[in-house]
Amino acid sequence: MSAPAGPATAIGPFELRVTRGDLVRYAGASGDFNPIHYSDDAARAVDLPGVIAHGMLTMGLVIQPLIDWAGGDPGAVLAYDVRFARPLAVPDGAAVELTVAARAAAPEPGRMTVNLTVTSAGQKLLGKAQAVLDPSRIPSGRR
Amino acid sequence: MPVNPDSAGRRYRLTEPYLVNRQKLREFASAVGAKAPACFDVAAARALGYADLVAAPTFAVVIAQAAEREYVADPTAGIDFARVVHAEQSFHHHRPIVAGDQISAELTVVSVAERAGLAMVTTRTDLSDAAGQPVSAVTSTLAVRLGAGG
Incomplete structure (x- = not known):
């Protein structure tokens, strides 16, 4: 209950890569077979620039470096909220790079709030991305 | 086809509980780039105090989206899946999902609002275990593009 009120902790940055193959794998793993995630024609028919990543793939990927x-305890994540600012276009035959940077606020009793900044090609992908971690599931050196 | 604003307040349930198994948890964890051993190795999960493999934190969406499909498939909801993009998503976990769980899901349509050529549809799916205890609340806002003639 007497956690020191230390300064915010910078975490990362981490670099991640996303390919069309990752979208196919996520579609199968999640059951989300919306054709905008595998067909350029289907994506353009609804005015997207081409195939875009599942927002849930981006959300699922960017929390991993924080865990x-x-x-390494996935159960430490008590809450996780994001707002998707723009779609992530994933062209055929090329990897798209994502950069994840995080700032952890000083822990409060029972919770440690971490804000994530996720960019690709210099643009923010997520308008808000915040995770709440359970300090009791984090090694003492990290909280 | 317009999104039906009268669908707010409706509830949709999974027809049977979702049985969480190790293979699916590993497949999902791989797909989101998880490295945590507790997502893949039962002994590692047990060493952290869990009964079995632990789900990645966003796995709950797989079950929530299964309930969401019941809503989207309802012809009176008026949602064209190809015109849906994801606007917001949140998870509030009461406890992590682990392999062996039998998860029931009930989706509530929280709100349907139109703005600037988009219908914003917010749903909340409450997941509970076989004992009826809450596991997660999964809230999702979808933006449905209302393009002419689509």
């Missing part, structure tokens, strides 16, 4: 940083 690893926090000691």
Whole structure:
């Protein structure tokens, strides 16, 4: 209950790569077979520039470096909220790079709030991305 | 086809509980780039105090989206899946999902609002376990593009 009110902790940045193959794999794993995630024709028919990543793929990917940083317990994530600012176009035959940077606020009793900044080609993909971690599931060196 | 604003307040349930298994958890964890051993290795999960493999934190959406498909498939909802993009998503976990769970899901249509050529549809799906205890609340806002003639 007497966690020191230390400064915010910078975490990362981490670099991630996304390919069409990753979208296909996520479609199968999640059951989300919306054709805008595999067919350029289907995407353009609804005025998208081409195939875009599942927002849930982006959301699922960018939390992983934080889990690893926090000691590798996925159950430490109590809450996780994002707002998708823009779609992530994933062209055929090329990997798209994402950069994830995070700032952890000083822990409060029972919760540690972390804000994520996710960019691709210099543009923010997520308008808000915030995770709440359970400090009791994080090794003491990280909280 | 317009999104039906009268669908707010409706509820949709999975027809049977979702049985969480190790293979699906590993497949999903791989697809989101998870590295945590507790997502793949039962002994590692047990070493952290869990009964079995632990789901990646966004796995709950797989079950929530299964309930969401019941809503989208309802012809009176008026949602064209190809015109849907994801606007917001949140998870509030009471506890992590683990392999062996039998998860029931009930989706509530929280609101349907139109703005600037988009219908914003917010749903909340409450996941609970076989004992009826809450597991996660999954809230999703979809933006449905209302393009002419689509």
